Amino acid sequence: MIGSPDVVAFTKDDDFGDSYTDPCLLPAEFSVPLFPHAANANPWTKTSYAKFSKDFILISEFSEQVGPQPLLTIPDDPRVCGTFDLNYFSLRIMSVDYQASFVGHPPGCSYPKLNFVEDSKVVLGDSKEGAFAYVHHLTLYDLEARGFVRPFCMAYISADERKIMQQFQQLSSGFSKASESLKSGNRKAFANELEKKLQDLEYTRTVLHKETELQKMNNGCYSTQVIEKANELANVEKSIYEHKDLLRQIMSYPNKKMDTDYVQYEPEKPVETNMVDHTFSSTHSISRDKCVETDNASQQLSYTPQLIKAKSAKCFDKRLKTLEELCDSNFFHQTMDHLNLIEKTFRGDLCFIYTSQIDWALLSKQKISSFLFEEERHGEEEENSRNLYDTDHNPHIALPSLSNLSGEPMSLESYATCVEIGHHKLELESMEGPPESSTSDITQETSEEAVDTETKGSFSSDRSIEALGNISPANPNGFVRRSTNEVCTVTLSEQQGEILPGAAPDKMSPSLGYKLDVYTADMFETENLVQIDTACCIGQDGFIYEEPLPVPVQQCCEDTVVKQEPLSLLQGDPALQVDYIFGESGLPLGPSMGLMLPEESTSVHSEEMARMNIEDVSDCTSYMSTSTSSDRAGSPFTYGSLITVKQKKKAGNSALRFIRQYPFAQQAIFCVLSGQTLVVLGAEEGTVRKLVNALSIFVPNLGKYGETVQPWLTTSFQLTDLQRWKLIGLQRVASPAGSSMLHSLSRYSRYIGILDCDNKTLRCHPYRGTVLGHMADHRTQIKRGSTYYLHVQSMLTQLAAKAFLYTFCHHVHLPINTDDQGSVELRRTNFLLQLGYTEEESKIIQFLSELIKQNFFQWPLKGLSQSVFSFSYTTSVLYKI
């Protein structure tokens, strides 16, 4: 809600009010660029001529056999791409001469040389196709490929050019991570391949050697066969030498590439010993034994060297390895997960992305009170996406040349170690002060280029960065780069030193260790997050290259309905237009299927979108119905599963219906907000669940999985249940079995409010005040559940903010002298009165305040089942319809 479009869009402070700056406005770094002044543009209509329905990620390869070809898309759904010609687009993006990578024998060097080419990042546009792409080129090594390299590229394809341009840094860092992961896996696989090849060669050499000796014995030293064999042997020797050299190169990669990146090959060290061994003993059996003995990696244990034919030349009919084979399977799937995450993160409208990014930044600062009403985003997915943003917001990472920093040191066999080092590194990352100037430099640079929209050419950030670095050696960039280098080399040497002596511990189960460590790494990032995020949006602002709109005068449009048809938006004042769109009023209804709430349009496929839209419309039209039992679905909340914003928005529908149907809805909400457990009693499960679901959006500290809500309970409850659950759906049983339940109801009646949905009565403490009237006005004009949800969220946030203020005001709580208890009490009451709260509303604030305190202390201690349970001795009142 903090970052919801209606709040943020108006806060952009620009030339409109240069004489007067409203102190209430958000700081500039949290503002969102306004929708550009484009005629007739509805910000959420998609750019019409694109042939694909939504953004997607394309991975293509420049195959040495067939040329550029698309390999896969994310999401892997043919409907996404629609009629978009992937082959053509692959050709386009692969045809960019992006790397001066040459392979084979460079002049002055007799052996094939590996090039550790940096990835290049390019923005490409194809206005005819309506497609714009962030293209990330990388090369992977393949022993069988020409020059040992195979060029690939990953592209983020969108119809919105501005999105690509303005999210360039985020995209870049996200894809760099993915690329690093792919390349690490590839280096591992390549080294493995080399090693096998070397074993083959050694074996071949031994065999040839024997044969030569044999022939020498039989035919004499100078027979043609012997000479042939000797030549063959010499070839093999040379090949061995070359391959060893390749292996050495790939192993020396981290040292060679001075740019922060490094990969270890510890488990390959048996190869080294092999190499040494071979110099002393050419006996095949021994070396092979040695091989088996030293190879700890289990998959290599079974490898039997094969004789290599002398003419195993490169043929064009051979099958090239797939991407998954090229990169280690684990790495490949990890990369795919990461790419999926990127796709998910950048789904939807640019404004929505901004909003959610700002939302993130703000929420992460508000940990102390955000747990009250904000949905927790601690799911693994969310965690990752946070990480993504996290690194995005880190100015270092935003530097393309430094983006390789995100590549963790990859050990071949145990991912765990690398992730450990990963978070080790993360700490270091955060220690380096954020050189904000560098960010702005870059953004300036890029935006300058971006202004050149007509050319729609590509620009390589690599180059621009390098140029930047050259121009100003005193630039913080250089410093940062150097410092990270140091860091990296240190970790590298540590790593090697650790692993070389004993490779055995690496045999640990990779998957398990990996998961755990990723988790801890995440934890570390969480801690870092706070320091990092301040700079988050600076870069984005820099990307604004079109004239921003003047700030529309904010209108008080609370609870008003816009009845206009969508067409009316298309003409008239653009400011007004934005106002309408962002305003509380929600979106105009009717046939405008294309005009949807951004969050919905982003989270589902187009089919789903249409369906959801219809659903919403039907919700709006059916709100008059008083029958609660005719429900489409019970509760979207399934107990024990993660609660998402989407579910909460659906719950908003139910809540809207609830406040319209029940005149005492305010009292029920008061009950929930003041911490009194509300029991929803009813005979019919669907009805009860529906009501519980509706009220759940008001439950403070709902919990990640909705732990504080029990949607359907068929047995009697205990006091501890009241402590745990703040909202209970209870089955009314007519049989004697229900008597114990009724007994518990009456016994604990002072601690609970009871909403009887069969008789439509409510018994709870009375509420007097106006705050909840705004929140639950049964004549409300809000028509959509999701709009109402946002409305409620903003009201709840106000409450949470007041509770925060109340909690952390020194003078309210601290006694002036020791025997001062009475005056503290008085000051507390007065403080809340000054905030404009009635006695009942003060109870809400006090309850929220207690929750904040408990959360602050992380109260649940050993042997303590729950936090404290507060109540008050107030007479309950029975409300009827």
Next chain:
Amino acid sequence: MLRWIMGGRGSQGTIEKSAALCIGEEQPKNCFTELQVLKGHFDIVRFLVQIDDFRFASAGDDGMVLVWNVETGERLVELRGHTQQITAMTTYTFIKGERPHTALITASSDRTLSLWDPDSGNRLQTVSDLHSSVKCLLVLDHLDVWLSGGNELCVWNRDFQLKCKTVHHRDAGTLTAVWLCMLVVCKESNVSWVVDLVIFKLNLSEAEMSILAIHHLADHQDTIRSLININNELFASGSHIGELILWDTVNWTIQAYEHILWEEPAGDGQSEVRIGQQKQSEMSIQHMYSDGELITAAVGSGLYVYNAVMKSIVAYRKVAHDSDILHTELLDNGRVMSCSEDGSIRIWELQDLPLAAEPASTGFFGMFGTFGRSGKQAGAPTKKLLEVPGLRSLELIGDLIGHSGAVQMFVSFGVKGLVTCSADHLLIVWKDGKRESQLRSLALFQKLEQSGGL
């Protein structure tokens, strides 16, 4: 009140009828607005012992002793070792290395006695070869010995060495030991009801400690259920049939004799009929408590407050709870607290009756308000009681509902709260919500100061 929940009209009476008193939800004088449920026991929790001003131990039928922090609700130590239910528990304070050290002595049905260190959780001493399980424990601090009462009375020193014991007394009958300084042990046995009190003398003058029965007080007509020390001059005993006798500590003569009968005037409406059918056990004096002057006695489901100095009754309430009261105490602020098998704890205030002759309100079972006076009419037990001048009334000012089983006992920590234990395996700490909230605020700012802001 809950008629609308019940749906039907007919059933609604049962709940209210079973309620002896109903104070309603408006309880301005009840400061316990916060509770904390402490889980840990697996069976009935029967004993609570205060260790110091913030710790207490709980024990029960699961044989476990748990030490808790009343301020945080934290479980500090688990004392495991007994295999059967705990039958008695007491604290034992001794001087160790210049400073007093509090330990716990527990007795269990597995015929063991143990000494525990509540700081470390270690079992310091244990005795396991007892002939019978110990039913009560008594520490004589000034002599640094303690007594255990089972079928026989044993005297132990600090090192768990048996100093002496009684010979078998009337085939394992009840032992009621009263030593000269009026430290009292009361005990019942299921073998035979013993009606008299036995005074024992602990002889320290000889080289060997010895214990001797020196006097029998046979004035009670039924089993003695409770025995307390009032002050240096008096001690009191209560019997199963409602006899309350005050004894002189020096010459063991009866100073006062009250026989609480809860008699009913006939034909006084349905409530009286029900109460009139009281069994004898409902007059049993289950528990007594004294602050040196006033005695509160739990008589069946009624409460009785007696002034031991004036030898006169102060106040009484015949039906204070729905079922038997198990424990009662006088609080510092002059209030009386009682807990009962009905699962509730009630707080009473002694108030002057406005006019002795004022007729009782008819709304005995009315929902909110004036119950105090109704008790006067309904509960006027004997003429003798009515004649007492200056009779005050026990007004219900609050009740604590939370337990779903009989509340066995409670321990008050003053402003820090009240701990109750119950047959539902739970302990509940009741606290003053406002005070706790302020404490949390203080702690919050302290933490803020330490961490240097948010």
